[in-house]
Amino acid sequence: MKPYTYENNQQHFKRALKFIPTGIYGHLGPTEGCYIPISAYPFFCDKAKGSYFWDVDGNRFIDYMCAYGPNVLGYNDEDVDAAAMKQLELGNCVSTPSTIMIDFAELLVDTVEMADWAFFAKNGTDVTGFALMVAKAATGRKKTILVKGGYHGVAPWTQKLGYAGIVEEDVTNNLYVDFNNYEQVENLVKEHPDEIACFMATPYHHPVFEDSQLPEKDYWNKIRKLCTDHGIVLAIDDVRCGFRLDHKGSDHYFGFKADLMCFCKALGNGYNFSALCGIDALRDAAASIMYTGSYWMSAMPFAAGITCINKLQKLNGAKLMQNIGEKLTTGLVDIAKDNGFNLKISGISSMWYMRITNDDSLMLHQEWISECVRRGVFFTGHHNLFINCSLTDEDINLTHEIADASFKVLKTNHPELF
Amino acid sequence: MPNELTKANINLYAVLRNMEELCELDRTMYDLIQNRNLSIQFSATNGPKALLSFKSGKCHFTRGTGKNNIKLYFKSPKHFNQLIEGTANPIPLKGFTKLSFLTKDFTKLTEKLTYYLTPTDERLKDPSYLKINTILTAYTAFYALGEIGNTDAIGKLNASRIPDGIINISVLNGGPSIHIIASKGHLEIKKGLASSPRASMTFADMETTNLVLNGKIDTYTCIASEKIKMKGYIPMLDNMNKLLSQVPAFL
Numbered sequence: 052m053k054p055y056t057y058e059n060n061q062q063h064f065k066r067a068l069k070f071i072p073t074g075i076y077g078h079l080g081p082t083e084g085c086y087i088p089i090s091a092y093p094f095f096c097d098k099a100k101g102s103y104f105w106d107v108d109g110n111r112f113i114d115y116m117c118a119y120g121p122n123v124l125g126y127n128d129e130d131v132d133a134a135a136m137k138q139l140e141l142g143n144c145v146s147t148p149s150t151i152m153i154d155f156a157e158l159l160v161d162t163v164e165m166a167d168w169a170f171f172a173k174n175g176t177d178v179t180g181f182a183l184m185v186a187k188a189a190t191g192r193k194k195t196i197l198v199k200g201g202y203h204g205v206a207p208w209t210q211k212l213g214y215a216g217i218v219e220e221d222v223t224n225n226l227y228v229d230f231n232n233y234e235q236v237e238n239l240v241k242e243h244p245d246e247i248a249c250f251m252a253t254p255y256h257h258p259v260f261e262d263s264q265l266p267e268k269d270y271w272n273k274i275r276k277l278c279t280d281h282g283i284v285l286a287i288d289d290v291r292c293g294f295r296l297d298h299k300g301s302d303h304y305f306g307f308k309a310d311l312m313c314f315c316k317a318l319g320n321g322y323n324f325s326a327l328c329g330i331d332a333l334r335d336a337a338a339s340i341m342y343t344g345s346y347w348m349s350a351m352p353f354a355a356g357i358t359c360i361n362k363l364q365k366l367n368g369a370k371l372m373q374n375i376g377e378k379l380t381t382g383l384v385d386i387a388k389d390n391g392f393n394l395k396i397s398g399i400s401s402m403w404y405m406r407i408t409n410d411d412s413l414m415l416h417q418e419w420i421s422e423c424v425r426r427g428v429f430f431t432g433h434h435n436l437f438i439n440c441s442l443t444d445e446d447i448n449l450t451h452e453i454a455d456a457s458f459k460v461l462k463t464n465h466p467e468l469f
Numbered sequence: 470m471p472n473e474l475t476k477a478n479i480n481l482y483a484v485l486r487n488m489e490e491l492c493e494l495d496r497t498m499y500d501l502i503q504n505r506n507l508s509i510q511f512s513a514t515n516g517p518k519a520l521l522s523f524k525s526g527k528c529h530f531t532r533g534t535g536k537n538n539i540k541l542y543f544k545s546p547k548h549f550n551q552l553i554e555g556t557a558n559p560i561p562l563k564g565f566t567k568l569s570f571l572t573k574d575f576t577k578l579t580e581k582l583t584y585y586l587t588p589t590d591e592r593l594k595d596p597s598y599l600k601i602n603t604i605l606t607a608y609t610a611f612y613a614l615g616e617i618g619n620t621d622a623i624g625k626l627n628a629s630r631i632p633d634g635i636i637n638i639s640v641l642n643g644g645p646s647i648h649i650i651a652s653k654g655h656l657e658i659k660k661g662l663a664s665s666p667r668a669s670m671t672f673a674d675m676e677t678t679n680l681v682l683n684g685k686i687d688t689y690t691c692i693a694s695e696k697i698k699m700k701g702y703i704p705m706l707d708n709m710n711k712l713l714s715q716v717p718a719f720l
Contacts, residue, residue, distance in 0.1 A: 061694075064693055065694075068687065068690050068693070072689075073689040074689060074693060081692070081693050082689045082692045082693060084699070084703035084704075084706075084707060087699065087703070088695065088698060089692065089693055089698075090695055094693075211626070211630075212623065212626055213624075213627040213630070213711055214711065215711070215714065260702070260703065260704050411667060411702070412634075412666070412667040412668065412701040412702050413701060413702055413703075417700055433703065
């Protein structure tokens with residue numbers, strides 16, 4: 052396997068830097084810490100199909116980032132695209148919404164177990180922010196309990212004091228707990244009587260640079276009861292996990308019922324929209340808030356979303372992706388072991404996190420991942436990875452082959468370890 | 470508004486500390502201290518304390534107090550900052566017979582230090598100036614980030630988010646290197662590289678480092694083009710860089 056090179060990527064990136072701050076901003080950018088060494092990674096895509104994308108140098112990658120989640124059925128799914136194109140011909144962003152928005156809301160309420168209503172926006176940050184406003188409007192309270200290391204988007208309240216652009220007032224009403232630590236939540240509720248509007252968390256903890264943590268037995272049921280007893284809105288950020296754990300909602304997967312659920316990534320297989328689902332008791336609060344955006348009701352994504360959700364249900368997509376993920380990660384662990392490395396997998400197999408545990412600096416892990424990328428398997432170093440439904444056994448086998456070759460490079464580079 | 474304590478710590482522990490390198494790197498200053506054998510104690514009430522010793526043709530900087538010939542007292546961190554800004558004088562408590570060193574030789578040293586820490590495009594055309602400016606600016610910036618992390622309110626928040634371990638920072642091709650020991654939110658800066666860092670940041674050369682430190686090139690361009698390489702436990706570097714971005718507010 053001849054490692055890839057990225058001449059065209061580099062040229063485009065130099066051009067991008069002239070006109071776009073940081074060239075590629077945010078988590079997709081090469082300077083965000085998940086691409087190490089930078090030279091191992093492609094920066095720009097030329098085309099995508101199914102489980103693959105091709106970069107501007109013509110290199111093909113099996114993509115386990117799935118556009119950081121949205122690719123759930125496979126890139127350019129023909130059924131989803133056909134539905135979207137059909138709607139585009141009828142009309143997309145118009146002065147009044149299309150009734151297809153209602154069709155999608157009905158489908159979502161019928162699909163997601165906890166949902167009595169749905170509200171649409173464009174990305175995860177929109178709906179986590181709206182969820183907080185709904186909780187505050189409903190309770191008349193101002194504080195939110197969040198989990199340390201949790202990610203709920205990039206609005207100022209989701210960030211930390213000391214980060215660029217953040218002032219004290221942005222985060223002053225945030226209270227932080229460790230995931231799976233019920234006592235900390237209970238103590239905060241006692242310390243701030245009638246002040247806490249919302250507890251917001253992901254259904255399982257999946258921070259960057261750390262192993263994922265599944266909820267301990269009874270954790271969510273205890274949190275649910277505490278929130279109910281104290282009039283606190285329980286909001287679950289299912290932006291990342293949504294439809295990869297259970298199409299009925301990740302709260303349903305873990306056996307509890309949330310008051311608000313935030314969805315985005317996998318909702319429309321790449322067509323851009325997000326949704327907040329809520330219970331009846333919060334309907335009036337949601338209705339009372341002025342919250343919208345220039346093209347939040349555009350019709351094309353709803354058409355894509357209807358086909359996407361229906362197809363996921365037909366495929367039993369969440370289960371399918373967990374099975375594919377299990378096959379992939381079990382193989383990776385075995386291959387690592389055969390080469391003398393310990394690869395730890397955490398999280399749910401459709402959205403797993405992995406790291407080589409042989410050192411605590413993650414340098415070996417970064418080296419292995421970069422060798423995989425150079426050979427056509429697109430992992431990033433320290434973010435959770437994603438499965439999509441179009442991955443085949445052939446893809447898994449090729450991934451295992453490349454992983455093995457990459458471990459062998461690592462062995463050669465580090466004779467001191469053996 | 471930068472707080473006076475952090476600023477005073479930076480002025481003494483990051484800026485004036487550069488006397489060590491200045492006396493090695495600049496021939497005139499090297500010659501100036503050849504026959505000097507004395508120590509100056511700087512002490513600010515509720516502020517930084519350090520000893521600057523000149524002995525056997527070398528300058529040595531030590532945090533804290535020690536045996537001295539001249540003792541300069543400052544009523545507060547602010548008073549020390551005013552000295553650095555040229556708007557106040559120290560209170561000499563000891564070494565009255567050696568005060569001529571302060572008014573003559575030491576003034577020459579501080580003027581030369583200022584010269585090297587205030588680059589202009591013209592000055593940077595001289596390769597030897599560029600080298601010394603890069604080394605002194607790098608030491609200033611990295612020692613300063615430690616002070617910010619240990620005493621500034623926002624800095625302490627960012628320092629507390631740096632996971633425990635060692636960060637190596639180096640400039641290849643003749644540049645300086647330091648390592649930062651992070652332990653429970655406290656930072657200690659030391660010269661040279663540690664053998665088992667948990668994260669590292671490597672600048673490709675002096676020119677790149679100079680452009681970055683003097684704000685003349687986009688850091689992201691350098692990272693993307695691997696003129697700056699990062700590896701290891703990136704949250705350490707991510708939070709360290711937030712401290713580094715606070716440095717200009719104090720200088």
